[in-house]
Every structure is written in structure tokens, then in C-alpha cells.
Amino acid sequence: GAPARSAVPAVATPAGLSGREGGEIRITGVSKSFGPFKVLDEVSLTLRAGSVTAIIGQSGSGKSTLLRTINHLERVDSGFIAIDGELIGYRQDGDTLYELKESDILARRVDVGMVFQGFNLFPHLTAIENLVEAPIAVRGLPRAQALAEAHDLLARVGLADKADAYPRQLSGGQQQRVAIARALALRPKVLLFDEPTSALDPELVGEVLDVIKELARSGTTLVIVTHEIGFAREVADQVVFMEGGRILEQGPPSRVLAAPDHPRTREFLAKVL
Ligand code: ADP
Ligand code: MG
Secondary structure (H helix, E strand, C coil): CCCCCCCCCCCCCCCCCCCCCCCCEEEEEEEEEECCEEEEEEEEEEECCCCEEEEECCCCCCHHHHHHHHCCCCCCCEEEEEECCEECCEEEECCEEEECCHHHHHHHHCCEEEECCCCCCCCCCCHHHHHHHHHHHCCCCCHHHHHHHHHHHHHHCCCHHHCCCCHHHCCHHHHHHHHHHHHHCCCCCEEEEECCCCCCCHHHHHHHHHHHHHHHCCCCEEEEECCCHHHHHHHCCEEEEEECCEEEEEECHHHHCCCCCCHHHHHHHHHHC
16 A cells, blocks of 8 residues: 555644755865866865854965855866765766756755856845745745745844845845845755855945844854855864865965965965955
8 A cells, every 4th residue: 555654734833944964065076167277176064053154365366166066066087076975066876976867956056056246136126025935936935934034034134124125225134134035035054155255345244244144153164265264263163275277275264264285275374365
């Protein structure tokens, strides 16, 4: 007969708004070229579930490309990336890997949120509408629940009173906080930040970093490309220094930032500090 199935609640409503369990990222021997130019060269890196990793390095070193491979916005030429043991963008059948079809890639991408330098909010939608769209479309939430969660998320980033504001009515720092809340609305296991404060006026950087600091305590795995060395020192469990598509040095901030082994890391830090 049919196998017995235990009843599960139709809608799980975990307390709080933290990300889901898990989020370990394993990057193994990843290489990527654009034409003749090798942008990632045998990159291997493990990020523990719930950890915070800061990626530093000069412009053109491959930081954004590495970040984009983690959610398969960029295909790797060789190597593997797995989140909680599941390959990104591929399924394995015996000895063969098959690239997932676009709809399956999109379904998996729910696990990996991304926040960009330029906010990328929908300009024609209010803050709250920016937050509810994806949970309704992707998580299938009823609108009322999506709205309730969105209000909680806006409160969490300090914008409870801006629900009905359009992006153009918000400062850059406020827009970026809405963008972070929007990424959280899909309850990702992993959140990727690509220079989240680089487009901001200096006086607005702190409010965005404060939100990320708060997130760092929530158990979501965070990967942050940043030039904010002080922030990396304070928040990151692990700092990764990239140059020419390779990881030259990685380790706890107390070592990599304070007493780097590699002369290139020392030169880079001397320039940005
Ligand atoms: P970073 O984020 O560290 O500044 P990127 O990962 O953006 O570095 O880029 C690394 C190198 O790859 C750069 O030289 C850049 O010009 C090149 N690159 C990035 N994306 C593309 C692309 N889509 N096509 C061709 N070259 C690219
Ligand atoms: Mg970049």
C-alpha cells in the first residue's frame, strides 16, 4: 500500500526572522576564464555554516566573480561549489554531472541571497512591495503573511516607518537596508554582499554596516566583499585576500589583517588602511 506519511504543518512559522539552518559552502578547485583571461584560478575555500567571511583584494582580483559563482550567476569552467553538500547548478548521476535547467537553478538560488553595491530595488514599488513580491512568487506565501513578515523585516533594519516610501524617497543607506531586508525575505541560508557600502556617502556607511553586524549574529552564513577593513576585523571569522584570481592568504582577521604572512597582503593593507 501507500507509504505512511506523517502530517506536516502547511505553513511553518519559525519564531524570529533568522535564516534557515545550514549554509556551509565548499568551494573546491574552481577556475573561470573570460576568453583568454583567467579570472579565478583553482580557488578552494570552505565557509562554515553561520560563519562570516570577508573577501578583500584590489579591483580586478576576481572577488565579484567568485561571489557570483556561489549562486551560479556565473558558471565555473572547472571545480565544484556545494552548499550543504548540494552542488550549485549541477546534479550528479553516477559519474556524470548535468547542469540543472534554469527553473531548477532559480529554485536553488532561494538559498543564496545577494546584495549588490547599487541596491537594485524596483523603483516603481514601495519598500514594503519590494519585500513581498518574491516571498509570494517564490515561497508561495499568502499575501497577508508576506506583508506581516515584510513589516518585521523592515523593523529589523530600522525602517518600520518607511514601508510606503518609494526608493527615490529614501537615502542610499536606507535603500541598501531595504535591499538587505528584501534578500532576507526569502530566508536564505547564505547571504552574499558585493561591496554593499561602496556606493554610499561616507556618513551613511555605518548604518548599513550596523545592520550587517546584527545579521552576523543571526546564524546566516555571510560572505562580504568589502574595502572596510575595520569592519572586517570586527565582524569576520575569516578574511580572504585575493589577487589575480587566487587566494593568496586566508585566516582569522587577527592574523591576516594584523600580521599577514604574504608580502602582497601587507602591500594591499598599507594602501587601504
Ligand atoms: P573584482 O570584483 O575583484 O574587482 P571581478 O571579479 O569583477 O574583480 O573581475 C575580475 C576580472 O575579470 C577583471 O579583470 C574583469 O575585467 C574581468 N571580468 C569580470 N567579468 C567579466 C565578464 N563578464 N567578461 C569579461 N571579463 C570580465
Ligand atoms: Mg567587484
